[in-house]
Amino acid sequence: MAYELYYWPTIQGRGEFVRLALEAAGADYVDVSRQDDGKAMMRLMKDAATPPFAPPFVRLGDRTVGQVAAILAWLGPQLGLSPNGDSDRAWLNQIQLTLADLVAEAHDTHHPVDLMAYYDDQKPEAARRAEGFRKDRIAKFLGWAEQVLDRNPQGSDWMVGDRLTYADLSLFQVVEGLTYAFPKASTRVLKTTPHVVAVRDRVAALPRLAAYLASPRRIPFNEDGIFRRYPELDG
Amino acid sequence: MAYELYYWPTIQGRGEFVRLALEAAGADYVDVSRQDDGKAMMRLMKDAATPPFAPPFVRLGDRTVGQVAAILAWLGPQLGLSPNGDSDRAWLNQIQLTLADLVAEAHDTHHPVDLMAYYDDQKPEAARRAEGFRKDRIAKFLGWAEQVLDRNPQGSDWMVGDRLTYADLSLFQVVEGLTYAFPKASTRVLKTTPHVVAVRDRVAALPRLAAYLASPRRIPFNEDGIFRRYPELDG
Structure with missing residues (x-):
């Protein structure tokens, strides 16, 4: 069963922390919003039994988990990206x-x-x-x-x-x-x-990361995301 | 062995989310900074093997855990305040x-x-x-x-x-x-x-909560904490 990642389709944003984990582990996943322009995401935001306050969230079977740190704490052991204990x-x-x-x-x-x-x-x-x-x-x-x-x-x-x-x-x-x-x-x-x-x-x-970073799956940084290059704010 | 809670001694702040869990569970804990005015907390912030970026953090034996949500995810099962699974x-x-x-x-x-x-x-x-x-x-x-x-x-x-x-x-x-x-x-x-x-x-x-809330262990809200009453910001 593939993981389904739901996030805004045109920015790295907070979704990127989840995407990096899925990519580094070579996990089978679908980046859903990049295929349907966010339609299923908006529907799930409204209808999920465990409603996410905001994207990103991940669905596996009938379980939907949101909040980056909660997603990673949940996925980490499954993906071999967490320690034991x-x-x-x-x-x-x-x-x-x-x-x-x-x-x-x-x-x-x-x-x-x-x-x-x-x-x-x-x-x-x-x-x-x-x-x-x-x-x-x-x-x-x-x-x-x-x-x-x-x-x-x-x-x-x-x-x-x-x-x-x-x-x-x-x-x-x-x-x-x-x-x-x-x-x-x-x-x-x-x-x-x-x-x-x-x-x-x-x-x-x-x-795996090098391949991902060189692929079109890696959205470039841009001025709609979290990390924005506004030269007047740097110095 | 008692849990040790480390937080600023004069505000509820983020420490209160941990304090409520310890109180609701009737856990054996020491609110360290309220006894030593924050001295041990400042020392641990500098010296801990797993350094916290900021208070609150909890110590049990040789383990120190910070960040409210991480503390609660760790303590919850120990205190009977998390579901199974x-x-x-x-x-x-x-x-x-x-x-x-x-x-x-x-x-x-x-x-x-x-x-x-x-x-x-x-x-x-x-x-x-x-x-x-x-x-x-x-x-x-x-x-x-x-x-x-x-x-x-x-x-x-x-x-x-x-x-x-x-x-x-x-x-x-x-x-x-x-x-x-x-x-x-x-x-x-x-x-x-x-x-x-x-x-x-x-x-x-x-x-247990009612007893805690009526006790001097519950610090009143004040204008040094996170939730501050500034009437000009309400309306």
């Missing part, structure tokens, strides 16, 4: 949720005061929000990820234990996103986080 | 994460553009952010919670299955917080969500 899985979940906080803050740089309005309608506020993100938050989050890698008792190659988990894929994605959206600010910080850069490179070189 | 636990986790999104948006109403500055330094921006929260978001989130209760195949008394889980405690807490911070806007919405109101009342009447 409840407490190591709790640690993995904690890392994922911290990266999710970074993603939310990246989003808020272009939508600080009105979630429903355009960026163009909140540019001065976005400039102020982006300043703190650039000056403090990127370094705080990536510095924390560097510390996690540095303290891993099984070595600094991966975030948890001695093999790939979904946290490494998510770290790859936030580094790629930050580098796209804030090339100047991110490059400065990444010079101080060698383990983080090494994980990014290690993930990009995984054969 | 991976897919029901995924649904519970999804609900918790959606409530966490609501909490983050409630926080952003008073800190929309500068996380490090005071509310007083971002009042016009806060007014704009609060308007959308009040007019759209409270109704969208609580309407979703109402739908979750309405569609529960085991009845509308609880969010998941036919008994108390940590999602009900968290729903109680967000309703209390919204009612404190946005009494006018929340009261309007709650008139349309009778199942949500009933869960709030059902949780408040649980003997």
